[in-house]
Amino acid sequence: MAIDTTTAQGRLVFNLFTSLADFERDLICERTKADLAAARARGRVGGRPKGLSAEAQIKARAVKSMYALKTHTILEIGRLFHLSRATVYRYLAWLEAK
Template sequence: MILGYARVSTDDQNLDAQTDALSAAGAQRIFAERISGSKRQRPELDRLLDQLRDGDVVVVTKYDRLARSLRDLLEIVELIDARGAGFRSLAEDIDTTTPAGRLIFHVFASIAQFERERISERTREGLEAAKKRGRVGGRPPALSEAQKAEVRHMRDTELRPIADIAALFRVSAKTVHRA
């Protein structure tokens, strides 16, 4: 059996184009929902996965309708595969019911994983280059060096309670402890 899955993120978006394409692709049953793809709990997707049987094929118009991230897509396709079913994405022309389709799916997944790692690598390189130029990222310190010295003086010499010092400088007790 061919089972279609259609999803839009908001109530004002329309499912008609997806359901029409899934029907044209031979979907005998279509599970449709209006919910963000970032939500892992998607009732219609869960229903579809529960009803999958050996030999079924899950069809989507585009793979991003099924999952928001590569990791999510791989997990869902793995669940589909574990039930003996196949996966088909119309826009990307991916069909895991064939050996060539499985190869293409895994090549795309590998390329996407490589790209994610490259983005992470470029971000680290950019942060290191900025650091070498004297730019420091992150949140500015709550206390200046002079204020930290004053906090230490109040704590050690005046023996003031941490809570009082924190209130005086309008910071948390944790910030005073770190100082």
């Protein structure tokens, strides 16, 4: 069904549908915020867990020891451990922060 917005009736229908869509979007937003607040009140924290997994911590320590020896480049270390260059740097930064 096409809405003819060149007429007064068409503009009315168009604006009515637009207002209903905005209202529905606002309702969804309010419900989502209320549910997140209720979850936080129950002690539920959303999002990804902070830090590295146990396996990643082991890899990070191995990466640091290889990097400290200066026998391999960052790219070579990444290839050995199947890690991206950015992840190698992230592991090194994580260990520096500890």
